[in-house]
Amino acid sequence: MPKFNSLYKQRIKFGYVILAGLTALLCIFTSPVFARDTSNQGFNSPQIAILPQEQEAKNLYTAGRFSEAVTVLQQVLQVYQGNNDTIGQAVVLSNLALNFHQLGQIPKATEAIENAIALIQNTPDSPQSLTVWAQAVDVKGGLQLAQGKAEAALSSWEQAASFYQKLQDSNKVTLVTIKQAQALQTLGLYQRTISTLEKLKTTLQNQPDSLIKAANLRSLGDALLVAGDLKKADENLQASLKIAQQLQSPENVAAAYLSLGNLARAQSKNKEKNNQQALGFYQQAEVMANTSTIKAQAQINRLRLLVKMEKLPEAQALYPQIKSQISNLPVGRPAIYAQVQFAQSLLELRLKSSSPNPETIGQILAVARQQAEQLQDVRAESFVLGNLGHLYEMTQQWAIAQDLTRKALNLSQSIQAQDIAYRWQWQLGRILCQGQKQCDNQEKFPDAINAYTEAFNSLQGIRGDLIASNADVQFSFRESVEPLYRRLVDLLLQSPTSSQSNLQQARNVLEALQVAKLQNFMQQACQDTKLQLDKVIDTKDQKAAVIYSIILDDRLEVIVKFPNNQDLYHSPAVKLSKKEIETTLQQFYNNLKDIGNYEDVQEDGQKVYRWLIQPIQTKLEQGKIKTLIFVLDGFLRKIPMASLYDGKQYLMEKYAVALVLGLQVRDPMPLQRREIKVLAASLTEPPKEVKGFSRLENVKKEIAEIKKTGVDVSTIAEAQFTNKAFNTKLNTSNFDIVHLATHGYFGADRENTFVLTADGKMKLDEFDRLFQRQGQKRTKAIEILFLSACQTAAGNDQAVMGIAGTTVQAGASSAIASLWDLDDQSSVLFAKAFYQNLGKPGVSRAEALRLAQQALFKNPDYDHPSFWAPYVLVGSWL
Template sequence: MITNSKLLRRWFAYFAIACLSALICTVKLPAIATDITFNSIDHREGESSIETSVSPSPPLPISPPKAEGRRQEAEGRKFISPSPHLPISPSRTKGLVNKQTKSFEQQARTLYEAGQFSEASQLLEQALEGYQKQRDTIGQAVVLSNLALSYQQLGTWKEANQAIEQALNLLKQAPKDSPELSAVWTQALDVLGNLQLAQGQADKAVDSWEDSAKLYTQLGDSTRASRSRINQAQALQALGLYRQARLKLVSLGQTLQSQPDSLAKATNLRSLGDALRAIGNLDCNQQDSQNCLGATKVLQESLKISQKLQSPEAIAAVNLSLGNVAWAQRQVALAEEKRAQADRKATQALSYYQQAIAESVNPIQTQAKLNRLHVLVELRRWQEAQALYPQVQQEIAKLPPGREKIYAQVNLAINLRKLSTKNQKTGTFTTPGVQEIAQILADGRQQAESLSDVRAQAHVLQELGQLYEKTQQFSFAQNLAQQSLNLSASINASEISYRAAWELGRIFKAQNKREEAIAAYTEAFDALQSVRSDLVAASAEVQFSFRESVEPVYRQLVDLLLQSAGEELQVSQKAGEKQLQSSAASIKSNQKKLTQARKVLEALQVAALQNYFQEACQDSKLELDQLVTRLGLERKEQKAAVIYPIILDDRLEVIVKMPDQEELYQYPPVRQSQEEVRRTLKKFQNNLQDEYRFKGVRRSGKTVYDWLIKPISDRLESSEIKTLVFLLDGSLRTVSMSALYDGKQFLVEKYSVSLVLGLEVRDPVPLKHESLKVLAASLTDPPQGFEQYGKLPNVNPELNKIKEAGVSLTSIRDENFTSNQFNQQLNQDNFQVVHLATHGQFGADRNSTFVLTADKQIFVDDLRNMFSTLVGTESKAVDLLVLSACKTASGNDRAVLGIAGTTVQAGARSAIAGLWSIADASSVKFSQTLYQNLGQPGITRAEALRQAQLALLNDRRYTHPRYWAPYVLVGAWL
C-alpha cells in the first residue's frame, strides 16, 4: 500500500526541501530574470561572452519564494542594445551629439550593472534627449526600454510602465524597412514581460514572452528564444501552473541538447538548471519518464561544455549553481531523515562553492564565499566560519558601490550575528560585536540612501531594526521597522513589508501591547497572502527557511488572537446585567478573533498542501461552514461538527464549529507545552501500531480524547452529531482520531470521522450504490528492482470481495496492471471510485511520491496527467480514491498532507488511505465491508468507512487498533 519514507517531524519540512536556506546568494540567471544583454542584436552564438552579472540574494533570510528573483529584482536584466545604426551623413554638430549620446548610454549601462539605478536613469534621460534631437526612433525605443528597467529597480512603476509603453508606440511608428526594428521590438517585449510579471500580471507576461520567443526564433536567435521560454515557464509557475511550467522546461531541455556546444548554450543550460531547481526538480528520479529532467543533470552538462571551452567565468558560475542544488538536496535528505546523505550533500555544496571561488573573480567570488560562509554557519562549523568571514569582508570592500554590495553587506551581517550569538553562549572564539555588525549595516544604509535605492534601504532598515530588537532596544527597533514598512509599502514590495510588519508585531508583543501586536501581525499576514503564489512555489532558490521565517508569523498571530479571544470570553461571562452592552461587545470581538485565527491557520495549511505538489488548487469548492450548516438543516441524520485543534508553544487550543449555531466555541486551553504534546502523541502513535500495547492505547487515547472531545462531548450528544470533521495541526496528524478513547468506547464506536486540510472542500456528491462504478487495480508481486516491498498475496482476493459487494467492477490485475493499461481503462468510462491495491510511497516531495505498477512507478505528475482528462469534467471527476496496500504512509505528520495532495492531483473529492502499515489480510475484510456500505441510502462515505472499521474491531483477529485505526478519510465525507 503506500509507504511514506521517513520525513521530518514537522509538516512544513518540504518548504525547506525545494529551497536553499537563508542567505544563499545566487547568480541571477535568465531563468529568473529577463536576460537582455548589451550584445548587438546580430551577434552570433558562440561569440557571446559568459554573463557574469550576478544578482545578490535578498539581504534578509526571510524573503518569500521568488519574490526577490521575480519581482522588482532585476540585476540580471541587462539593457537592450541595437546593432550599429546605418551610416548617415550627419552634420558636424549632429555627429558630436550622437557621440555624446552613445557615451551617456555606455555610462548608464555601467552604472546599472553596478546597481546604481538612479544615476543610470539620469544618464538615460540625457541619452533620450539626444536621440530625440536626432529623430532616431530606434535609439529612443532602446533607451526608453532600458529606462523602464531602471525605473523598475527604483520601484517607480508608473514611470516604468510609461517608458515601455512609449518605446512600443515608437516602434509601431518606425519605418518598416528598418533592419533593427524586429530585433529591438522583440527585446522590448522581453522588458514588457518582465514588468508585467513583477507587477503580478503573470498571465500577460506569458503572452509577451511567447511573442518574443517566436520573434527571436524568426530572427534565428535561438539563445534569446530559449531565455524567453525559461521566463515564460517562470510566469506559468507564478500562475500556479507548475505542470505546464515543467513541461515547457522539459521541452526546452530537449531543444538545447540538440544545439552545438557554445558558451551561449552553456549559459542557457545553467539558466535551465536554476529554473528546474526553482520548481523542485533537483534530481532525475523518473528514469523511464519522458518528463524527467533534473537540475543536477542539466547543470553538469553546462559544466562539461564550459570546461570544454575553457571559460573560467562560466565554470565558476555553474559551480555556484551546482553548490546551490547540492545544498537543496541536503534539505531533501534531512526531510527523509537520511543524515549520512545530508552530510554528503553539504560537503558537495562546500566543494562546489570552493571551486567557484578558485575559478572566479568578483562578483561571483564574493557570492561563492558568502554562500560558503552561510553553509559553515548552518552546519555549526564555527571555527571555519570565523576564519572565512574576514576574507568575505575584504572581497565585499572591493565591490563597486551598488545594490550588490549593499546586499552582500547585509548577508554578511546576518551571518556574523549568528556567529556572535553562538560565541556569546560558548565564548570559544572571537567574533565582531553588535556595534561592528551595526556599522556594517549602517554603511549599507548610507549607500542605499546615496543611490536613492528604496528597496535596498527597506531591506537594510529591517535587518538593522532586527539587530536592535535582539538587543531589546525596542524604541530604536520600532522606528527602524516602521521606516522599512513605509518604504516597502511605497514600492509595493510585500515580501519586505511582511518582515517589517512581523518585526513590529514582535516588538509590540515583547512590550505587552497585544492589540498593537495583533494589528501588526495581521498586516504581516495580509502581505504574505498577497505573495501567496510565491509561497506556493517554495522554490529551491528561496533565500529563507519557511519554518523559521514564515510559519511563525501565522502561528504567533493565532497565539495572540486566541489569547485575546479567551480573555474577552471571560469578560463577557463575568459581566452582570448592568454590563450587558460591554458583554455583547466582548462576545462580538471574541468571535471575530476566533474566526480570524481559524482563517490564518487554514491559510498556512493550504499553502503547505499546494507547496507539497507545487500545484495550485483551482477546483470549485464549498465553504466548510456552509456545508456543515446546510447538513444540519437539510439532513439531520448527517449532522457534522468541525474540530480545529491548534498546537502552540505553551498550550493546545481547540475551536469547534457546531451545525446549529453561528458562533465558534473555544475550549479552555490545555496547558501543555508543544514538546509535551508531541511526546504524548508519539507514545500514542507507537501504542496504536503495537499489538501488545492495548492498555497503552487506551491510556494515551483517553488523554487525547480529554484534550479534543471531552469539553464538547455533552453538546455533541445533545445536538445529535453523527460525524466529526477534524482540521488537524502538526503531529496530531500522526494519530488516528477514530482511536480516541473515552474510558468505555473508542471514538469510531460513536461517530464517523473525516479529515480536511482547509476551510473549503470540493462540493460533495453523495454516492449511489446501485450505479457505483469502480476501477480497481492490484499488484501481487512488485516489479523488478522493487523487491524490497515484498508480495501482497491478498490483493486479488480483495478485488474479488469488492465484486461480491454488488458494485460494477472493472479490474486490472498483476502483470496487466501497467501504467498504459491503467491509463486507458481510467479514461474509457465514468468511474466514481478508483481503488489501488498496490505498494507505493508518500515521500518528502512529489518526486518521491508514487504507486507501483507492473512496469514502473507512477509518480504524482504522471498521475495528474492520467486524470487530467477527468479533472476538467465534473461529471467524470473521481468521487473517491482508495489507496489500499501494505504500507500507505509512515505515521508522520506529512502523511495526511501527501494523501490529500494525491487526492487533489487525481481530481478526486475524497480519499481513503492508511497512516501506517496495513495488514494485507485484514484489508480484504475491510474492503468487502466498505463497498457493501458505500453508496447505500443514508450512508455517507465517512459512515461506510466507520462500518468497515467496526467490522474489523468486532472481529477477534483484528480488534486491536493497529488493524482498523490507520484508515483515514480525507476530503468530502458525504
C-alpha cells in the same frame, strides 16, 4: 549595542531568507556598448571606427575604474557634440549610463540613457541607428532591473530583442532573452522563466557550443532549482559547466559551480553529504572566479552553510575575508543583497559564538543602506532597513527597531511589495510585544494583533508564490511562514478581550495554515471549486461537528463548530508544553502499532480523548452528533482519531470520523449505491526495479470480494496495470471510485509519495495527468480515491499531507488510505465491509468507513486498533 539576550537565540531561526533572485544571481553578460561596429548585423554597411579615447574608456570600464571612464567619456561626448554626430553621442551616452550605474549614480545614469534614446529616435532609419538604439534600450533594461523595476526591464528587453531580430544578430537576441528570463524570475514568474529558457535551449541545441549556450543552460538550471525540479536543474547546470570548461572560461565555470553549490544545498536526501558537496562547489567557484561579484557570492553562500552546519571555527576564519571582498563589489542591487545576506549569516554566527559584535553587523547594513539610497532602489532599501530593524530587535533596542521596521514597511507598501511587507508587519508585531511570549504589555496587545493580522493578510495575497521548493531559493515554510500563523492564533486566543470575532479569526488562520501546508507539500497552488465547511454542516449534514486543533509552545487549543450555531466553542486550553504533548502522541502512535498491547493503547487514547472530546462530550450528545470532522495540527495528524478511548469505548464505536485540511471542501455529494461505478486496479508482484516492497498475496481476493458486494466494478490488473493503460481505462467511463490495490508510500515530500504500477512508480506529480478527463466519456470528477495497500513514512506527521495531496492531484472529492502498513488479509475484510455499506440509505462515506472498521474490530483476529484504526478518510465525508 547591548549584548544579545539568550531569549533571542531562539528567534534568529525566524530570520529572513533572501529570494532566489537575490541569492542565486543569474550571471549574464554585461559590457560597455562601444559598438558602433555594424558589421555582421545582416546589413551591408561599413565598419565605423571609434575614437582612441573610447577604447581607453572601454578598458577602464573592464578594469572597474568607472569614475575615470566617465571622465574620458565626457571628453569624447564633447567631440561628438562639436561634430554634430548624433549616433556617436548616443553611443557615448549609453556608455556613460553604464558607468554611472556602476557608480550608483542612478539619476545621472537614467538621464544619460534617456538622452541617448531620444537622440537615436530622431535620426534617420539605418542599420547603424537601429544597432545603437537596440543597445541603448538593452542598457536601459539593466538599469531598470537594478532599480527593482522588473516589469519595465522586461518590456525594454523585449523591445531590444525585436531590434536585434531585425538586425539578424542571433547572439544578441539570445543574450537579451536570457535577461528577459532574469526579469521574469525576479517577478516570481518561474514557469514563464522556464518556458522562455527551454525555448531558447531548443534553438541553441543544434548550434556549436558557446558561452551564450552555457549561460542559457545555467539560467535554466537556476530557474528549475527555484521551481523544485532538482533533477532537471542538475542536468542543465552540469551541461553548462561542461561547455564552460571546454571553452576555458573561468568566469562561466565559476558561475556554474556557484549554481551547483546552491543545488547541492537544496537536496533533502543525504543532507550531510550534500552540504559537504555544496561547500566544495563554493570553494571551486571562489578559486575560478575573476570577478568580485561571483567570488563574494560564493564566499557568502559558503559562510551561510558553515554556520548552518555549526562549523564555527571555519566560519569565524572566513567572515573577515568576505568583509574585505564585499567592499570591492560594484554598487548595485546584487551588492546590496549580498551585504544583507552576509549580515544575516553573521547574526546567526553571533548567536552561536562570541563574534562578530553587533556593531560590525550594523556597519555592513549601514553601507548597504547608503548604497540603496544612492541607487534609489526602494525594494533594496526596504530589505536593508527591515534587517537593520531585526538587528536592533535582537539587541532589544525596541524604539529604534520599531522605527526602522516601520520605515521598511512603508517603503515596501509604497511599491506594493507584499512579499516583503508581510515580514516587516510580522517583525513589528514581535517588537510591539517586546519579544514576550505572553505579550505582557496589554496596551500594545491590540496593536500587536493588528500587525500580525496585516502580515497574515499580506501573506494570503501572495501565498501561491511562496510555495517552498527548497529552503535556499524560496522561503523555508517551517521557518519563515508557519510561525507567523501560529503566533497570530496564539495572540488571538490569549487576548484579554477574547471574543467570537477572535475565535472566528483564529479559525480562519488555522484553515489558511492547513491549506498553506498542503500547497507547500505539493509545491503548487491548489485551484479548486470549494464549499464552505460551515455551510455543509448547517445545510447538508446537521449531525456533524468540526473540531479544530493547534499545538502551541505552551498549550493545546481546541475550537469547535456545531451545526446551526454561529458561535464557536472554545475548549479550555490544555496546559502542557509542546514537547509534553508530542511525547504523549508519539508514545500513543507507537503503542497503536504494537499488536497485542491493549492497555497502553487505551490509556494513551484516554489522554487524548480528554484533550479533544471530553470538554464537548455533553454538547455532542445534546446535538445528537454522529460525525466528527477533524482539522488536526502537527503530531496529532499521526494519530487516527477513531482510536481515542473514553474509558469504555473507542471513538469509532460512537462516531464516524473524517479529516479535512481547512474550512472548505469540494462540494460534497452523497453517493447513491445503485449508481456507484468502481475502477479497481491491482498488482500482486511489485516491479523488480522498485525495492523494499513485498508480494501482495490477497489483492486478487480483495477485488473479487468487492465485486461480490453488488457495485459495478471494472478492473485492470497485474501486467496490464501500467500508467498509460490505467489512464486509458479510467477515461472509458465516469467512475465514482478508483480503488488501487497496490503498494503505495506517503513520504515526507511529494517526491516520495507514490503508488506502484507494473511499469514502476506512479508519483504524486503524475496523478493530475493520469486522472485528467479526456474526451467525452468521463465528464465528472472522481468521488473517492481508495488507496488499499499504502503505508506512510514511519511516524511522519506529513502523512496526511501526502494523502490529501494525492487526492487533490487526482481531482477526487475524498480519499481513503492508511497511516501505517496494513495486514494484507485484513484489508480484504475491510474493503468488503466498506463496499457492502457504501451508498445505502443513511450511510455516508464516513459511516461506511466506521462500519468497515467495526467489522474488523468485531473479528477476534483483528480487534486490535493496529488493524482497524489506521484507515482514515480525508476530504468530503457525505
